[in-house]
Amino acid sequence: MARLSRDNLALAQEILARYPRPKSALIPLLHLAQEQDGWLTEDAMEHLAELVGVTPAEVLGTASFYEMFKRRPVGTYVINVCTDIACSLVGGDELLEHAEETLGVRDGGTTADGMFTLQGVQCIAACTEAPCLQANYRYAHRVSHDEFDQLVDDLRAGRKDAEIPRHGVLARVRQTIPAERAAGAIVPEGQSEPAWLAAAESDAS
């Protein structure tokens, strides 16, 4: 684990080819790395830096801006319980407390078996369905305490696998763009690719 696997590297190349500049592919590639390992390892960030031609610090700068990119290991399921105003008025805080009891971890913690990470979060834009939560960003609406326990049981038992993939998987259906429609790499304006580069690469092979 860590750097992109062979298969994922091939996927990464395909993603890179879609964009006119490699740097534009950074966010999709971060998702790919998170899908591979469940979270973003330093090795993966370094690998992405090499792929898009920036420094690891720049990858970190981008990744850390987004809450969805986890830079610490998280459970197979990340459960976000909304505690913002609408949910809070109809029991969001109690739901979080209940979740803490059920899972035996505090807000922000991960269960010992590595199955669940629990987080209290700000509004997740489903206020009409309060109190609500997300498991790996898949919503559950108007959640009662029993329904919460049921959800946990189902996830543990694998009964929800069809709907809720493990953390890091954004979607099961991967977008494919036929190669002929990819923008392809373009050389930045006003610059030509140094000819020795191609020479050095063919020399190396």
Added chain:
Amino acid sequence: MSDTPPQTETVTFTLNGKAVEAEKGELVIKAAERAGVYIPHFCYHPRMKPVGMCRMCIVDIDSGRGPALQPSCMIEVAPDMVVNTESEGTKKAQDGVLEFLLLNHPLDCPVCDKGGECPLQDQTIAYGPGESRFVEEKRHHAKPIAISQNVYLDRERCILCDRCTRFAKEVAGDPLIHFTERGSSTEIATFPDDPFSSYFSGNTVQICPVGALTARPYRFKARPWDLVENESTCTSCSVGCRVSVQTSRDRVLRYQGVDVDPVNWSWLCDKGRFDFEAVHGDERLGAPLLRRDGALADASWNEALGAAAGHLRTALETGGRGSIAVIGGARLTNESAYAWAKLAKGVLGTDHVDAQLGDGLPAAAVLGLPRATVDDVCAPGGTVLLVAPDLKEELPVLYLRLRHAVVSDGARVVELSPTATGITPHAAVSLRHRPGETAAVVRALLAGGEAPAGVDPDAVAAARDLLAGDDLTVVLGRSSLAESAAGPVAAAAAVLEARPGARFLSALRRANVHGALDLGLAPGVLPGRVALDDGRDWFTSHWGSVPAAAGLDTAGILAAAADGRIETLVLLGADPLADFPDADLARRGLEGARSVISVDLYRNASNEHADVVLAAAGYAEVDGTTTNLEGRVSRVSQRVNPPGTARADWIIAAELAFRLGEDLGVESVADLWAEIEQVAPAFAGLTADRLASAAATDGFVVPLPAEAAPEAEPDEAAEGDGDAGEPGVTQPTAEAVSEPADAPATEIVAGADEDAAADDVEDAAADEPGPDRPALLSFAAGAPGEAPAATDAYSLRLVVNRRLYDRGTLVAHSPSLADLAPPAVVHLTPKDHDRIGVGVAGVTEVRIRSARGDVIVPAVADKGLAPGTAALAFRQPGADAATLLDAAAPVTDVRIESVEGGGS
């Protein structure tokens, strides 16, 4: 050169009720500042692109739709714009921004290095609210954390202005620090275990507008109000960045960059910034040493100078004039260099004098080639040909300037180099070739010849197109110490043949090497860029005598010494055992000289062989001038006293002359300068007054252009032009001489303010029609040397390059830098790397064997290398590349084999 002033349109706008002119496109903040209205700001920096991060510069700007608060660092002036920096709205905005910036600011000014020179402190007092409504707990962070060996970050103090991060990306090109997280958690960070190891990291400390970034070598050393400063010039390399030397109680505590347009734009490299530690190094020599009973021991100056003079006298008596040789001088100020040239050539009568240690270019090329300035090389939209070492490693701030020219100003670089360099990613074309082929590649590019095999033909074609214009600027230096200087010199000749109007910037690295050469510390030349034969009459009239014939360079001197033909060898701040790229010859030379006199700041490998070591005063301990690679003369200032009884180099020269019964005729640095201005043709007109004027901050490129010499008397001027225009040059490239930058200076009669001593010297020349002031030297291409034989199938051609941090004196004696020197490692092409079997079965090290010797070093694969070469840096810890080199060989071929079992 286009002398048309840049076409700038002006725009008139209203600033605080007054009409003000500004340049079109100028930012409001800058236009206001030029009009004398200061707008407070944090993130705006005149040498970087504006970002509008901090909002401190918000003022009322009315662009026709009524006044609105807008950041003046982001808005360009427009006709009829009305700007009010004193409105109620502006005041309120400033109040608010400062209150906001201080919400999380720890206000630990009493223990903050920046306190006393802190823009946040100053602006809070000048524009701030005076009190805060924020009563909640502030944000806390561990403080400080090291983001590199020498730069510490206190995140609590950071106001997120983006200056450091912008500098890292935009200016240095090392984006190793970045904003991370978001909102109020935003902080500056490096990637874990990937420190901000930029050669330019220290600049972030200087530009951080708060005390968030501090420099370890300066932390808690002084308060700004205890510092006394003088402007000076960095002499850690030949770029000659302008610095302010800041001291307290006779200690240098830091250097800060000073913004001068023609050179460093306020930036410094970390070597230049932090090697002030070497000024006060523990091992500095505070007294002369004399060999007694086989060992060097402290001595009095009287004894030591007596002994040194004794050695020189004996040499003169037994071996004659040609048996004395002087190596070194690049550390010296111009004044000291002149004093030593006068001592060596005028008093001792030897021409075996060389300020370079076999690692540079012949003086005739450096002094004689038509010259370019840094601004010429970095001209917007220009094309520059690099036949030079890695500028990032050797002349760091020149690299910054050139990088800026490419990235922001559309300049294009064609690079010839055996290895990838710091500038390679920015080069329009970077041609890989093997040492020994430099001139052939240049000919292929400019004269349409055939490129040597192995050089990429597409790159050659691309480079040809770029270099098609007539104007060509070349940076010329040694990209490999394993290739003799004949390579680049032949390349220069090839350039001039194809492009007679080409101009050159010398990429010699050592401190004041250009000043030393200008002042005659090289064989075959006399002070002021004059060839020995051309200047014979003139200097004989001033000095009494000059050497009869051109002498030897350092390689020649060492070889002569090894043969027993040198009685006394003077090491003028030189350590050939460490620095001469042929360790064996250096050792034999030092052992072969009958006596060795060293003038140095430190003990070193070479002066362990000395009979007398004279302790010299170094940087920041002497006043004078230095000359950078453009030929720009600028002042260096004394701020502290030398350790013990160490003395300025020129005093040592004068004392030695005195003990030999001669008088150098100078009693002060001012005397020396007055004499240089009178006697050394390239310096004519650069009077002490000029050097003391306000314009001196930028320095003066010598020779001064004729029109810059207002006091010149017309007839004298005409006469000067006359003999200069007829330089008596017979070489084929004489056309090049007509280039204005190289035109000899107009002869000038200085004002009546010169010192008496100078007048004495001048008497002869002033009263009688003495010899004419000689013309400046110009470059004559020699016969093209034989192209070195091809390497055999089992050998690789060695490239010896340099890194910024090595085991050189300054770095080694600066604790903050010493351990940054990377260990020696040989770079191989991926093909050779695999062929030799590195990385297989635990093999990590290889043995490099040349005709001279062998070393064992780790090896890495490097895609940026020319095929058939191997690269090893000079003077790095772990291996001595000099043991592989033969000073007499045009190139060095080596065999490389894996060393079984890996580690040593």
